[in-house]
Amino acid sequence: MxxxxxxxxxxxxxxxxxxxxxxxxxxxxxxxxxxxxxxxxxxxxxxxxxxxxxxxxxxxxxxxxxxxxxxxxxxxxxxxxxxxxxxxxxxxxxxxxxxxxxxxxxxxxxxxxxxxxxxxxxxxxxxxxxxxxxSPRLRELQETVDEMMFSYEDYNEGFCIAFVGEVAEDEVIRRLGADPGLCPPVEAGALWEAEHASPAELLRVASPPGGGVVLIQTEGVLPVHDGVARRVTTGGGVLAGAFPLAGTSVDIWRDGFSIARPSVHEQLSDDSLFELWMCRFGDCGAHPSVSMERILALMTLLTATYVTEEWLWSAPMRLVPVELRSDGQGR
CATH class of the missing domain: 1.25.40.20 (Ankyrin repeat-containing domain)
Incomplete structure (x- = not known):
């Protein structure tokens, strides 16, 4: 040969x-x-x-x-x-x-x-x-998810973000170890300056109009840090976090435990969450949606939390200091 x-x-x-x-x-x-x-x-x-x-x-x-x-x-x-x-x-x-x-x-x-x-x-x-x-019901469900998926087509944010479901905003702040009364909303235009003036590591926390809670860090990974996800979901709740624009995976936590970290193009399995199928995970070209759209759609489907670009950059948000113990667990 x-x-x-x-x-x-x-x-x-x-x-x-x-x-x-x-x-x-x-x-x-x-x-x-x-x-x-x-x-x-x-x-x-x-x-x-x-x-x-x-x-x-x-x-x-x-x-x-x-x-x-x-x-x-x-x-x-x-x-x-x-x-x-x-x-x-x-x-x-x-x-x-x-x-x-x-x-x-x-x-x-x-x-x-x-x-x-x-x-x-x-x-x-x-x-x-x-x-x-x-069934018409399944067809309608898939079409609804696809429509929601494509609604994220203009999302253009490279930061780390997590959606939280089944937990109120004040309770999220308490679980992060802070006092909600000491974390007042900060106007959108003042967030960056306030973050950089603080000696503590901060998370932006806010609730979009449709419900749920959003965690954002423009320069860091706190929204997908195991310590944050564990705290926020312990006692009940679900968190789905990612770098939607640049990443391909989603961290999913429920009730204090990591339950999955699916990647967009990996083959699904018999044990895969139903929501992964609905959001076209595992698809490598049969559907025109892109990774970012699928990731955000999955985060929305799991947590009933939906965001728009306009809301992300115009809504007042609370800056919550987060101190994580070095316990050898997680990222």
Whole structure:
């Protein structure tokens, strides 16, 4: 072979299973590479990887070389599932034509076809035999979440922010260790100067019009610090925090415990929160929403707290001093 890279090194390389690498794949297969083998580091098969890439020529080659069309990876996902979640319509068509089962449950009882029915790939599945009927209530719920998600499209704040549900503003301040009476609202235009004049580390705390409580730190990570989240939710409550503009994950706490830290593009699992599915987590291209919109939508859905740019920069907020003990826990 015209390469010294071993199969184990090569299979996980960037673009290894793309159509641009077709010649090398053909060469590897001719030298005995098993087209259906498990790729240990990727926890899947070559067909899964090609489906993610939308590499139709590679998919055709692998199938012609004996690869099964519907193997499950370590998550339970099939190549068709991967083609759907990556929005690869040509790969979807090819896999369906090759006999992939659109209604096979993969993760959390969901099939590739069901997932597709809520995306722009819906027309490829809606009229296939066995297509499930999506209830109007579920369809309406997804449309409502999508609408809320897209309402965040103009969000442009790079700071750390957390939404808190089921806890009143004064109680949040008390749980942070401060006296609400000593934390009066500060007008928006005076917040920055007041923060920088204080020797203590401060959190901005305020309640948007629709309910809930918002924690903000323009230069720091307190809203997602384990110590803050633990205090704010101990005794009841839920907190969801993130760097929505630059980050890809959300810290979720309930009743004093961290319950999840999902990342936008990671594969979901049987145990994933229902809200993650509704906010398109795990989707890598089938839906046009972006990470920031999904993160903020999830934070809103979990806490019933919604913010707008106008409110963030015009509302008076309370500056709450936060002193965290060095107990070796959390960030």
């Amino acid at each position: 015209g390469t010294t890279v071993s199969d184990n090194e090569w299979v996980g390389g960037a673009g290894a299973w793309s159509d641009t690498n077709l010649a090398e794949i053909q060469e590897r297969l001719a030298d005995g590479f098993d087209p259906g083998q498990r790729l240990f580091w990727l926890r899947s098969t070559p067909l899964h990887q090609a489906a993610q890439e939308g590499a139709v020529k590679v998919i055709e080659l692998l199938l012609a070389s004996g690869a099964e069309v519907d193997p499950a990876d370590s998550y339970g996902a099939t190549p068709l599932w991967e083609a759907v979640r990556h929005g690869q319509d040509d790969a979807v068509r090819l896999l369906l034509a090759a006999g992939a089962d659109p209604w096979r449950p993969c993760i959390a009882g969901r099939s590739p076809g069901l997932q597709a029915l809520f995306t722009e790939l819906a027309d490829l599945f809606a009229h296939l035999p066995g297509a499930p009927r999506v």
